[in-house]
Amino acid sequence: MSDGFALVVRFTLRDESAAAKFDELCARTLPGIKAKEPGTLAYVTHTPEGEPLVRVFYELYADRAAFDAHETQPHTKNFLAERDQYLSGVEVSFLDMNAGKVAEGQ
Known part of the structure:
Protein backbone atom coordinates (compact mmCIF):
# COMPACT_ATOMS: atom_id res chain seq x y z
CA MET A 1 0.00 0.00 0.00
CA SER A 2 1.08 3.57 -0.56
CA ASP A 3 1.18 5.94 2.38
CA GLY A 4 -2.33 7.00 1.42
CA PHE A 5 -3.80 10.43 1.90
CA ALA A 6 -5.22 11.31 5.32
CA LEU A 7 -6.82 14.16 7.15
CA VAL A 8 -8.46 14.98 10.45
CA VAL A 9 -11.33 17.46 10.59
CA ARG A 10 -12.55 18.98 13.85
CA PHE A 11 -16.05 20.44 13.74
CA THR A 12 -17.38 22.60 16.58
CA LEU A 13 -21.17 22.69 16.64
CA ARG A 14 -23.35 25.65 17.67
CA ASP A 15 -25.49 23.90 20.29
CA GLU A 16 -27.12 20.56 21.17
CA SER A 17 -29.84 20.96 18.53
CA ALA A 18 -27.24 21.67 15.85
CA ALA A 19 -25.20 18.68 17.04
CA ALA A 20 -28.20 16.36 16.65
CA LYS A 21 -28.94 17.67 13.15
CA PHE A 22 -25.27 17.43 12.16
CA ASP A 23 -25.21 13.81 13.34
CA GLU A 24 -28.31 13.12 11.22
CA LEU A 25 -26.58 14.69 8.22
CA CYS A 26 -23.56 12.45 8.81
CA ALA A 27 -25.80 9.38 9.08
CA ARG A 28 -27.42 10.24 5.73
CA THR A 29 -24.02 10.80 4.09
CA LEU A 30 -22.23 7.65 5.23
CA PRO A 31 -24.12 5.09 3.08
CA GLY A 32 -22.96 6.86 -0.09
CA ILE A 33 -19.37 6.81 1.11
CA LYS A 34 -19.59 3.09 1.92
CA ALA A 35 -21.27 2.14 -1.35
CA LYS A 36 -19.60 4.39 -3.91
CA GLU A 37 -16.05 5.11 -2.76
CA PRO A 38 -13.67 2.15 -3.02
CA GLY A 39 -10.68 4.49 -2.53
CA THR A 40 -11.99 5.66 0.85
CA LEU A 41 -10.22 3.31 3.25
CA ALA A 42 -11.46 4.85 6.51
CA TYR A 43 -14.06 7.51 7.23
CA VAL A 44 -14.79 7.61 10.93
CA THR A 45 -16.53 10.20 13.08
CA HIS A 46 -15.85 10.63 16.78
CA THR A 47 -17.15 12.68 19.69
CA PRO A 48 -14.25 13.49 22.03
CA GLU A 49 -14.85 12.65 25.68
CA GLY A 50 -16.16 15.68 27.56
CA GLU A 51 -16.76 17.68 24.35
CA PRO A 52 -20.38 17.02 23.33
CA LEU A 53 -20.38 19.84 20.77
CA VAL A 54 -17.30 18.61 18.91
CA ARG A 55 -17.05 16.00 16.17
CA VAL A 56 -13.71 14.75 14.87
CA PHE A 57 -13.50 13.00 11.50
CA TYR A 58 -10.59 10.76 10.57
CA PHE A 94 -3.80 17.09 6.36
CA LEU A 95 -1.50 14.32 7.61
CA ASP A 96 1.80 12.85 6.44
CA MET A 97 2.28 9.22 7.45
CA ASN A 98 5.36 8.44 9.52
CA ALA A 99 4.66 4.85 10.53
CA GLY A 100 1.69 2.67 11.29
CA LYS A 101 -0.41 -0.39 10.65
CA VAL A 102 -3.21 -0.79 8.14
CA ALA A 103 -5.65 -3.64 7.60
CA GLU A 104 -4.53 -6.52 5.41
CA GLY A 105 -5.37 -6.07 1.74
CA GLN A 106 -5.40 -2.29 1.99
Whole structure:
Protein backbone atom coordinates (compact mmCIF):
# COMPACT_ATOMS: atom_id res chain seq x y z
CA MET A 1 0.00 0.00 0.00
CA SER A 2 1.08 3.57 -0.56
CA ASP A 3 1.18 5.94 2.38
CA GLY A 4 -2.33 7.00 1.42
CA PHE A 5 -3.80 10.43 1.90
CA ALA A 6 -5.22 11.31 5.32
CA LEU A 7 -6.82 14.16 7.15
CA VAL A 8 -8.46 14.98 10.45
CA VAL A 9 -11.33 17.46 10.59
CA ARG A 10 -12.55 18.98 13.85
CA PHE A 11 -16.05 20.44 13.74
CA THR A 12 -17.38 22.60 16.58
CA LEU A 13 -21.17 22.69 16.64
CA ARG A 14 -23.35 25.65 17.67
CA ASP A 15 -25.49 23.90 20.29
CA GLU A 16 -27.12 20.56 21.17
CA SER A 17 -29.84 20.96 18.53
CA ALA A 18 -27.24 21.67 15.85
CA ALA A 19 -25.20 18.68 17.04
CA ALA A 20 -28.20 16.36 16.65
CA LYS A 21 -28.94 17.67 13.15
CA PHE A 22 -25.27 17.43 12.16
CA ASP A 23 -25.21 13.81 13.34
CA GLU A 24 -28.31 13.12 11.22
CA LEU A 25 -26.58 14.69 8.22
CA CYS A 26 -23.56 12.45 8.81
CA ALA A 27 -25.80 9.38 9.08
CA ARG A 28 -27.42 10.24 5.73
CA THR A 29 -24.02 10.80 4.09
CA LEU A 30 -22.23 7.65 5.23
CA PRO A 31 -24.12 5.09 3.08
CA GLY A 32 -22.96 6.86 -0.09
CA ILE A 33 -19.37 6.81 1.11
CA LYS A 34 -19.59 3.09 1.92
CA ALA A 35 -21.27 2.14 -1.35
CA LYS A 36 -19.60 4.39 -3.91
CA GLU A 37 -16.05 5.11 -2.76
CA PRO A 38 -13.67 2.15 -3.02
CA GLY A 39 -10.68 4.49 -2.53
CA THR A 40 -11.99 5.66 0.85
CA LEU A 41 -10.22 3.31 3.25
CA ALA A 42 -11.46 4.85 6.51
CA TYR A 43 -14.06 7.51 7.23
CA VAL A 44 -14.79 7.61 10.93
CA THR A 45 -16.53 10.20 13.08
CA HIS A 46 -15.85 10.63 16.78
CA THR A 47 -17.15 12.68 19.69
CA PRO A 48 -14.25 13.49 22.03
CA GLU A 49 -14.85 12.65 25.68
CA GLY A 50 -16.16 15.68 27.56
CA GLU A 51 -16.76 17.68 24.35
CA PRO A 52 -20.38 17.02 23.33
CA LEU A 53 -20.38 19.84 20.77
CA VAL A 54 -17.30 18.61 18.91
CA ARG A 55 -17.05 16.00 16.17
CA VAL A 56 -13.71 14.75 14.87
CA PHE A 57 -13.50 13.00 11.50
CA TYR A 58 -10.59 10.76 10.57
CA GLU A 59 -10.39 10.14 6.83
CA LEU A 60 -7.93 7.86 5.03
CA TYR A 61 -7.89 7.54 1.26
CA ALA A 62 -5.84 5.28 -1.00
CA ASP A 63 -4.26 8.38 -2.55
CA ARG A 64 -4.96 12.00 -3.42
CA ALA A 65 -7.03 10.95 -6.44
CA ALA A 66 -9.36 8.95 -4.17
CA PHE A 67 -9.83 12.03 -1.95
CA ASP A 68 -10.54 14.15 -5.02
CA ALA A 69 -13.11 11.57 -6.18
CA HIS A 70 -14.73 11.67 -2.72
CA GLU A 71 -15.08 15.45 -2.97
CA THR A 72 -16.98 15.18 -6.29
CA GLN A 73 -19.61 12.70 -5.08
CA PRO A 74 -23.22 13.96 -4.77
CA HIS A 75 -23.48 12.78 -1.15
CA THR A 76 -20.28 14.67 -0.25
CA LYS A 77 -21.40 17.81 -2.07
CA ASN A 78 -24.70 17.66 -0.18
CA PHE A 79 -22.85 17.28 3.15
CA LEU A 80 -20.59 20.24 2.37
CA ALA A 81 -23.58 22.40 1.33
CA GLU A 82 -25.59 21.61 4.48
CA ARG A 83 -22.99 21.42 7.25
CA ASP A 84 -22.21 25.12 7.77
CA GLN A 85 -25.61 25.90 9.28
CA TYR A 86 -24.72 23.69 12.26
CA LEU A 87 -21.14 24.86 12.82
CA SER A 88 -19.39 27.51 14.83
CA GLY A 89 -15.96 26.37 13.66
CA VAL A 90 -13.99 23.89 11.59
CA GLU A 91 -10.30 22.93 11.55
CA VAL A 92 -8.71 20.70 8.90
CA SER A 93 -5.32 19.00 9.26
CA PHE A 94 -3.80 17.09 6.36
CA LEU A 95 -1.50 14.32 7.61
CA ASP A 96 1.80 12.85 6.44
CA MET A 97 2.28 9.22 7.45
CA ASN A 98 5.36 8.44 9.52
CA ALA A 99 4.66 4.85 10.53
CA GLY A 100 1.69 2.67 11.29
CA LYS A 101 -0.41 -0.39 10.65
CA VAL A 102 -3.21 -0.79 8.14
CA ALA A 103 -5.65 -3.64 7.60
CA GLU A 104 -4.53 -6.52 5.41
CA GLY A 105 -5.37 -6.07 1.74
CA GLN A 106 -5.40 -2.29 1.99
